[in-house]
């Protein structure tokens with residue numbers, strides 16, 4: 324189904340899986356709030372992110388950086404953008420303001436996931452229940468817990484455009500991070516899908532992947548997937564572990580198999596997932612199995628002791 328046109332002044336820079344999509348808003352004539360970007364990609368792509376946003380803005384300075392949530396693939400470019408546009412305000416969901424002010428990479432998930440995110444400063448919060456003005460339109464801010472307890476999503480009711488972050492993709496949703504640590508969050512995922520259904524968006528700009536309009540089909544797919552995870556939480560645990568390994572491989576592109584296994588052994592979330600769900604298998608054997616599974620699914624390829632991202 325072809326995507327409906329986006330509200331004027333809004334541009335989506337579709338990235339890949341390592342870097343979340345960046346959504347750029349040019350100011351409307353007479354708009355005092357200035358240009359803005361929602362989400363800034365992963366740290367290793369930060370140089371590319373700055374160039375892409377410079378190109379999208381033309382002569383406009385970037386006035387605001389907004390983050391749907393603070394996973395490393397959504398805010399890894401914040402520091403580079405702040406360096407390029409020192410006057411830019413940075414607005415984040417309220418739940419993690421303290422962790423950003425005092426920079427706590429444990430609470431912000433960078434240490435437990437083994438991912439990188441350069442330290443950045445914040446200047447304000449995106450309070451759910453309020454709205455933010457982007458390209459001359461008011462975008463509602465909604466809490467969207469589940470994938471991340473602090474995530475927000477943005478909805479523009481006139482065009483019925485939703486910026487869904489990792490709460491809903493065309494073909495699923497992001498790993499339910501609280502569940503990795505044993506905190507139940509599948510109900511929150513369901514409630515956020517219900518919220519999206521109530522908002523009745525016409526066009527969805529997801530955190531990853533292309534803009535889509537088949538909203539009912541995406542909701543049905545997400546609910547089926549969620550039901551599977553609720554029935555068998557170990558399936559979600561295995562999915563989470565594979566996603567974390569694949570993500571590391573996406574960044575490195577090629578790595579010696581032994582080095583990847585050493586990274587798995589040193590990265591806290593793998594120990595947590597293993598202990599909680601797969602304790603019957605020795606850790607190293609389980610870790611080998613994760614790499615084998617990636618290879619079998621066509622997400623990686625072995626070559627002379629190296630593992631290549633494909």
Ligand SMILES: [Zn+2]
Pocket residue numbers: 392394397470471489497
């Ligand atoms: Zn995320």
